Amino acid sequence: MVARKVNLLGAAEYRDEGENMLRTAGDAVVIRRGALRSVLMSCPDGCGETLVVNLDPRAGKAWKLDMRAGKTTLYPSVWRDGGCGSHFIVWRDQIVWCDRFEEGNVEPSYDIAALQRRVLVALQKGELRSAEGIAAEIDEIPWEVARAGHALTRLGLAVSGSGKQRDWFALA
Ligand SMILES: [Zn+2]
Structure with a gap:
């Protein structure tokens, strides 16, 4: 079952704690230990893998997490090089797929x-x-x-x- 939305469940301090909170495709948990560390996400294509999106510039290439209006946005796109190859944008809770699953994409509304x-x-x-x-x-x-x-x-x-x-x- 392909997810079209991110379901941010909350925050955890450590990866295994966060991983235990994930249930279905699109579920996500922010890892925060002092600073923001990463976003864990149950791969939204439903393959069952956990994606780790780094938010900490000290740990290498880092994504930006935006939480305005209580909705999750990540920049740039999330692209899994190996495995299932999922490639998507997280934009105000919406998962906008690149290439695969593009049909059915819904973009969020804004002014x-x-x-x-x-x-x-x-x-x-x-x-x-x-x-x-x-x-x-x-x-x-x-x-x-x-x-x-x-x-x-x-x-x-x-x-x-x-x-x-x-x-x-x-x-x-
Ligand atoms: Zn996947």
Whole structure:
């Protein structure tokens, strides 16, 4: 059974304690010991594996956890290299699948018109800026800044990069 939502059950101090709390695909527990350490997640494709998403920059590549409005967002996407190969975005509790299971994806709702205006203010002519950098500056969610940037591009108000810079934007 493929999960479409993350079910954050709470926090634990240690991994085995957190792992014992997980029941079904999409269940998640934050490991916090002083600082945020990781998010444990029962793989949302239902394979039964536990995914460990590192949140601690001292322990290597770290994801950002956002809990605004009580909903879970992780940035960047979670991609399991080996095993089942699950690749998905966690965005305001919604699991948005990349490649596999894309059919049936539901994106969360937010005020994209207001966000487009704020992103427009942050853009400069000629200099591409990443959605991630803009999001940090205006305290918004990178997934939403990227959507707003592409919407501005479709309106002809912004230009976007390509390849690895596809979510980078500048004023048109
Ligand atoms: Zn899996």
